[in-house]
Each structure stands twice: as C-alpha cells, then as structure tokens.
Amino acid sequence: MKLIAFLEKKQQVLTDNHGRTINYLRLAVTDRCNLRCFYCMPEEGLEWLSRKELMTYEEMLRICSLLINMGVTKIRITGGEPFVRKDMMKLLTAISRLNGLQQLTITTNGVLTAPLVPELKKIGISSVNLSLDTLDRNRFFSITKRDELPNVMATLEALLQHGMEVKLNAVVMDGRNTQDILPLVQLTKDQPISVRFIEEMPFNGGDAHYSKLNWDYLKILDTIRQAYPNIQKVKDEAFSTSYNYHIPGHQGSVGIIAAYTRTFCSSCNRIRITPQGILKTCLYDNGVLNIKELMRNGLTDEAISTDLLYAMHHRAKDGWEAENKRKTNAPVHESMATIGG
Numbered sequence: 001m002k003l004i005a006f007l008e009k010k011q012q013v014l015t016d017n018h019g020r021t022i023n024y025l026r027l028a029v030t031d032r033c034n035l036r037c038f039y040c041m042p043e044e045g046l047e048w049l050s051r052k053e054l055m056t057y058e059e060m061l062r063i064c065s066l067l068i069n070m071g072v073t074k075i076r077i078t079g080g081e082p083f084v085r086k087d088m089m090k091l092l093t094a095i096s097r098l099n100g101l102q103q104l105t106i107t108t109n110g111v112l113t114a115p116l117v118p119e120l121k122k123i124g125i126s127s128v129n130l131s132l133d134t135l136d137r138n139r140f141f142s143i144t145k146r147d148e149l150p151n152v153m154a155t156l157e158a159l160l161q162h163g164m165e166v167k168l169n170a171v172v173m174d175g176r177n178t179q180d181i182l183p184l185v186q187l188t189k190d191q192p193i194s195v196r197f198i199e200e201m202p203f204n205g206g207d208a209h210y211s212k213l214n215w216d217y218l219k220i221l222d223t224i225r226q227a228y229p230n231i232q233k234v235k236d237e238a239f240s241t242s243y244n245y246h247i248p249g250h251q252g253s254v255g256i257i258a259a260y261t262r263t264f265c266s267s268c269n270r271i272r273i274t275p276q277g278i279l280k281t282c283l284y285d286n287g288v289l290n291i292k293e294l295m296r297n298g299l300t301d302e303a304i305s306t307d308l309l310y311a312m313h314h315r316a317k318d319g320w321e322a323e324n325k326r327k328t329n330a331p332v333h334e335s336m337a338t339i340g341g
Helices: 003-010 057-070 088-096 114-122 137-144 149-161 178-186 217-227 291-296 301-312 319-324
Strands: 024-028 074-078 103-108 127-131 165-172 193-199 242-246 253-257 270-273 278-280
Touching (some): 057 088, 088 103, 088 114, 127 149, 149 165, 291 301
Parallel strands (some): 103 127, 165 193
Antiparallel strands (some): 270 278
16 A cells, blocks of 8 residues: 555554654745744844745645644644745635644734724634733834834734634843743733743854853743742643743743753644745754655656655654764754744
C-alpha cells in the first residue's frame, strides 16, 4: 500500500525518535513585519525574501494537508506578521476547511487585526496569541520603533468582545520592560486573558548574543509572587510550553515560557516551517529539510512524506543538542521573523 494511502487510512500518531508525539505545526507565512521589535530584527529591517523565495499559498495548503494526514491536528499561523501578506484570510479559510484539522490558531502583533476579528471567529479560529510587551505607549515605541499601541489595544478589545480565547505574549527584556510585568498581570483580574511571559531569546536578526540570561523564568515568577504571594501553580496541559499559574480572584491566568532555558523540550510536540518552506524540527536548529524545493522538483506526496518521516526520526533531543548540531558554528542570531514565531 502506498505510504500516503496508509497514513490516510490509519490517521496514525506521528512520533519522533525520542517517542514524542508531533501533532502541532507552526507555519510562518511571511518574514515581513510592520513593527521593528529590537529583539526580533534590526531597526532598519531585514533583507526581505523575494516572492519566488516564499512558498505560495497552494504549496502551504498542500503541506498542511499532507501533515494533517500524517497526524498533525493543530496548526498555528505565524510570521513575521501574517496579516501583512496579501489575501491572508483566503489562506486561513482554506486551511480551516481541511479534513482532520482540529484547531487553527494565529499569532499576530495586532496592528492590522482588529477589523478582521469577526471573520476570524466565523471561520473557526479558536484562539489568538497577541504579542504585547508593554502597556506604556512610550515604551511600546521604544521597543517596536512604531507608534501602534492603540491599534494593538483595539485588537485586544475586539477579541474579548467576540469571546475569543486570548493569550498575550510578552518578552521580558532586562532594562526595557520589566516594570510592565505586574501591570500585564493585572489584566488577568477582570478579563479571561492568559498573560504569558517569555524569556528573551537570541533570535534578533543581528550579531547580538549573550551568554547569561538576567531574567529567567524563576526571576519572573519571583517578581510576580512578591506582588501576589497567594499565586497558585495549576496543572499544565499536555505539551504545554509554559508553567501556568492562577491568582485567586482573577478571571485570567499567568504563564511563564522558559524559551531560552529550554525546560520543556522533553514534551515538545511541535515543528516549524519557515516562509521559505524549510522544516525546523526544533526552534534552535537551522533547518533540516527544504520542503518547498521538494514540491517544486515534482516529488509526490508519498515521497515527501518519506522525507518528513526521516526528519522526524532524526530529531534532536532538546534545544541544546539542536544548537550544537547546527551546520555552522556561528551563534544563533536569526530573526524570529524568518523562523516563524
């Protein structure tokens, strides 16, 4: 029986060589962004990919369908900023209709998103991750080099008004926004928001690199606990990348993602595909398979599935191993815009 037919028939669970289930794809649709967050890219931006270097929507839809047949049940659309790519709603609608997909989510900076919220809900987007590092307009401009906080807050309001699940992602940066930790936590008091603090990572698109992280997840938690001594640890969901907490009397929750410390690798269920169609089985590797090239060379779904399975079965144990095995000895410093958030 042909491999793809077997996969469709069995709807098998996809696992890697360490026995971890892989059921979550993070698909980056563009490297472009309308913000210039310093921890993601230089202020002058990046050398953007040309149209021919990007996967087409047809190619993205094909690889999503193929991976769903192999066992992926959740897809998150990322960037760059997804909504700077033309006709993004058409792609989202097409993906949402794929048989076997259980959950379609999106990560956005919120600058262009507010008017789209009703349509996002209509096509079944189950939750939205909204990047928001500060509630202060001046600090927002300092971090992003753009005065767009009002538009981001409008998106947050629209998402809440339409009853959509919202996760606010805040990168904690020493000397930049640590004073925003508690104001962001306070948002969980009267709104069903999950505020998640993320350790800063070295994916800044430049040469800046650091050997020590001043604000790791333990320091972030200690800062919150000093203000909310009754904060309670709650059970983390399967495959969760965050340590999750609840403050009694608050509607929402707080999470801390140890993205640099990499304490969640043992249960990692996700893979990434970059805008160029490069498969990353770990955030910290530098790409293990060029799927776009396989498709443009005319390979069948069966042949691509075989290559995908090979990549899954040669996956790094954790982010440290993946970083050590990179094809270059240079420090990790790509932009998250080219990786897929």
